[in-house]
Amino acid sequence: MQPEQADLSQVLTDDDVLRFLSRNPEFFVNNQDILPRLRIPHETGSAVSLIERQVSVLRGKCGTLENSLRDLIGVARENESLHQRLHVLIQEIISARNLNKIVDLTRASLQQNFNADDVHLLLFCTEPKKPAVRKRTSAVSAAKSATKAAPRVRTQKPIEGTQIVPHDDSALELFSELFANAETICGLPSEEQLSSLVGQDHSDVASAALIPLQHERPLGVIILTSRDESRFASGKGVMFLNHLGQLLSRRLATYGTILPVTVA
CATH class of the missing domain: 3.30.450.40 (GAF domain)
Known part of the structure; x- marks a missing residue:
């Protein structure tokens, strides 16, 4: 935690928050993304408020969706990196001698x-390719061919x-x-x-x-x-x-x- 954050948490009080909200009544309207993270009790005695239960369920779903989205982003970044590396590999394979x-x-x-x-x-x-059919050659040509060195098999x-x-x-x-x-x-x-x-x-x-x-x-x-x-x-x-x-x-x-x- 940074020093300025520690000082702020010590100085800021409930009265300060109340004064800020009183002066800025549109704060939660303009910052609705923070609402699912807030815990606002709804007094109903020993019974559990339906609204409170709904908020709890929605908060849980919100957390699950955030985790899923984070995982998907991670997989997408990993796939993009892998795609780039394979692209380089393909170029190298094509040019390999x-x-x-x-x-x-x-x-x-x-x-x-x-x-x-x-x-x-x-x-x-x-x-192996099938040997091509050659035409009959003369005895002289056959003798010349026989004198040639046989090709070396690689x-x-x-x-x-x-x-x-x-x-x-x-x-x-x-x-x-x-x-x-x-x-x-x-x-x-x-x-x-x-x-x-x-x-x-x-x-x-x-x-x-x-x-x-x-x-x-x-x-x-x-x-x-x-x-x-x-x-x-x-x-x-x-x-x-x-x-x-x-x-x-x-x-x-x-x-x-x-x-x-x-x-x-």
Whole structure:
């Protein structure tokens, strides 16, 4: 409390308030917002006045509405801040030059902005293209072609927190419902799904969010895990996660060939 406030409370008396109200009879008309906070007894003996009861109920509702409004304002500010951070992330993902950078940006942002303890990705290799049918060549041309060095097959280096599996891997069946719904699912995944995404050591996962990545075909799955069972409980809002999943799906679809990981 500031010194001037302490002095004022000591000097101001009931008579001072009465004189002020007498000189300003329109005070409560001009300041009606203070009325619900005042306690004005209505003498009715041992019975409770209906008016007093109504005022008490209205005061309680007013307090509840004020708290709700305060909470809504807080959520709106948090969502606005999150929207701005995701906007920056989207710009960085669009301009990322390689798959490693895309994954690193995504994992770091999800851990920071959604309070995830860990983030894992499961990506499906790009389906190999069918070889083009070539016309029959002469024996001389075939001999020249045979002497050329065979092209070196590129492979994708390992990426932290990411698995890259064949495009027809059995994991597709595990997440068929996720791809069918085409939206983020919160809750606790099955043992098989957790093992596929996180590995065998997943006993500390209490809740998770699964984000499908697909554009014309399944591209992969992102999982956000938490040791808090309420963090990604079923029924949580997933609007921002859905938007991010859709953006990532488009980026991966236009990225190019996703190759298998190099095995050391």
